[in-house]
Amino acid sequence: MDAHKMIKLLTRAQDIYGYANQVTVATEELCELAQVLCKYPRYPDHQTASGAIRPKVVEEIADVIICLQHLYLIFNIESDELDRVMDAKLERLQRWLDASDDFYQSTIDREVKQLGDN
Numbered sequence: 454m455d456a457h458k459m460i461k462l463l464t465r466a467q468d469i470y471g472y473a474n475q476v477t478v479a480t481e482e483l484c485e486l487a488q489v490l491c492k493y494p495r496y497p498d499h500q501t502a503s504g505a506i507r508p509k510v511v512e513e514i515a516d517v518i519i520c521l522q523h524l525y526l527i528f529n530i531e532s533d534e535l536d537r538v539m540d541a542k543l544e545r546l547q548r549w550l551d552a553s554d555d556f557y558q559s560t561i562d563r564e565v566k567q568l569g570d571n
Contacts, residue, residue, distance in 0.1 A: 459522065460522075460526065463519075463522055463523050463526055464526060466523070467523065467526065467527065472527050475520075475523045475527060476523075476524070476527065478520060478523075479517075479520035479521070479523055479524055482513065482516040482517050482519075482520045483517055483520070485513050485516065486510070486513035486514065486516070486517050489506055489509045489510055489513050490506075490510065492505075492506055493506060545562060549561070549562075
């Protein structure tokens with residue numbers, strides 16, 4: 454479906470079902486993708502896991518992408534705003550990778566601060 458038709462369809466759904474329902478559906482779909490991905494470590498290797506869960510992952514990613522489009526519209530998110538935030542997050546990842554090849558490095562910017570800490 455082309456982008457114009459998709460936006461028209463999603464806007465119609467939002468008008469009929471309301472923003473709150475569409476946000477709830479988006480949350481549900483994100484959780485369904487997370488639930489499928491949580492099964493990945495149960496398999497002995499990537500090839501087995503991919504063979505077992507890939508069809509469901511594709512289905513859930515499709516649902517999530519549609520829901521993300523709803524969220525872009527509901528929250529009036531512009532692509533340039535999203536690009537800036539994504540660039541900052543990718544730069545942070547680059548900084549982590551340059552600093553260390555240990556996954557622990559990814560916790561550095563995410564440390565929970567105590568009340569009163571700056």
